[in-house]
Amino acid sequence: MAQILRPSHKCLRKSLFTSIDIGLSLLLLLMPTTALADGSNNSNDPPPQTTGTSGGSRGGDSRGCETQSETSSSRVPALILLAPSQIYGQTLATRPTFAWFISNSASLQMEFRLYEYDQVSKQSKLVKEIKDENFKSLPGIMVLSLSNPELLVGQRYFWQIELVCDANHPSGNPFATAAMKVVSLQPDLEKQLSQSNDVLTKANLYNQANLWYNTLEIALTSKDQAKLRELKISLLEQVANGSKTGLKEQIQVELTKSAIHQLQR
Template sequence: MAQILRPSQKYLKKSLFTSIDIALSLLLLMPTTALADKNNNSNDPPPQTTGTSGGSRGCETESETSSSSIPTLILLAPSQIYGQTLATRPTFAWFISNSTSWQMEFRLYKYDQASKQSKLVKEIKDENFKSSPGIMMLSLSSPELLVGGKYLWQVELVCDANRPSGNPFATAAMKVVSVQPDLEKQLSQSNDVLTKANLYNQADLWYNTLEIALISKDEPKLRELNMSLLEQVANGSEIELKKQIQVELTKSAIHQLQR
C-alpha cells in the first residue's frame, strides 16, 4: 500500500533531535550561478531538507571517539535547491563518518508541489543494507523516475530500533529534468568521460556530474572536478570543521551498492 505523508510534519518532528547540527549547514552547495537556473528558481523551493544528520552523535559506541565534530551522516546533495539529474534511475551518494557498521534505511518519495505531500515509492531496509565508513553510492534498478518529477530521498542509520527518534537521518531533494537539445548533441559527440562530466557540471546536473566524478575518482583528469564537488560539502561551516570534512571526504573509500 502506498504511503502518503506530509514532509514538513515528519521533518519538524525529527528536527527536535537535530536542531544542534542543522545550524552547521554542512550541505553540498552548487556554485552561485546554479541558483539562477530556470529549473531552480526561488518560486519553486523544495520542502525542508536536512543534508546532514544532527542531534546526538547517535550511533557512537564506547570505542568511538567523541572528539570529532563531523556529523555521522552527510548526503552528497545540493542544499536549498533541487539537485538535478537526467537519469530516471539515478545514483545517490552519502558519507558515513562512523567506523562501526550499522543497519541503514533508505526511502525515496515523490513530492507534489501543489498538495505539499509526498508518496513513498521506494524503501530499502533489509538486513544486508548496512553502513561502511566512507562514501556510499546507491544505484537503483527500480522504480523508473518520471521526467519532470520532484523527489525527496532520505537515509537513516538505525542505532536502536526501539528508539527511532535518536537515529541519525538526513534528507535531500531531487528533480529529474529532460535533456536540452544542445546538450544531447554534445554528449552524443563525445566518448571522453572528462568532457561529459564537464558538460553535466556546466548544465547544473549535480547527480550526473557527481556519479562520474566518484566512479572515476582516481582518474587524473577528473581529480580536480572530484575535489571541487566534494569540498563543497563543507561550505558555510566553521573553518576548522571545514578542513576536517574536506580531508575525510577526499581520502574516503567508496562503496557501491545496487538495489
C-alpha cells in the same frame, strides 16, 4: 538556511508546511518555501533541501551513536549526503545514483527512503524504501544505484538516509534528507554529449549544466579516477562548504581520502 526534514515513527510535530501525506508510516516535516539559487521563489515548489548533514536525532537521544554525538564540536557528523546545499540537485537519470558519507567505522543498519513530491496536492508519498538486513554502512563514501522505480521527468523528490544505531531507541537515529529534481535533456547538451566519448568532457558538460547527480555519478564510479580527480575534489569541497558545522576543512579532508563503496538495489 533550511532545517533538517524530520520524519517520525509514532508522532509528528505540526509543520509550518501543510497538507503532508499523513497516511505514511514515516513522514517528512516540510518548512516554508525559500528562495532558490536563481533568486526565484515559486510557491508551488517544495522547500529546498537541507545541508545534507545528519542533524543529531529526532528525539535528541544518541544512545548507540556515541561516536557521532552532536554535543561534540570536534567530530565530523555521522552522516553527510553528497548533495548540493540549499538548492535542488538536478539529474537527467530516471534511475539516479545517490551517494553519502559515513564517518563511523562500525557497521550499522541503514535505511533509505525516496519520496515523490506532488506539487498539486502538496503531499509527499513514499515510492522506495530499503531497510533489509544486508543494507549496512561502511566507513567512507557509499554510492547507491537503483534499478527501480523509474522516476518521472519534471518531478521533484526527497531522499533520505537513516542510520539505525539502536533499534530499541529509534528516536536516537541520525538521519539526513536532500531534495532532487529530474529534468529533461536539452538539445544543445545532447549534441555536445554525442560529440565526445571522453569521460572528463562528459562530466564537465554535466557540471556546467548544473546536473549534480550525473556529474557526481561519473566522478565516483568511473574507472578513470585519475582524470576525474580535480572534478571529484571540487564536488566534495562543495559538499563540505554546505555543512552547517564549523568543520568544513576537516570534512573536506575526510571526504577526499574516503574509500568508495558501491551498492546496487
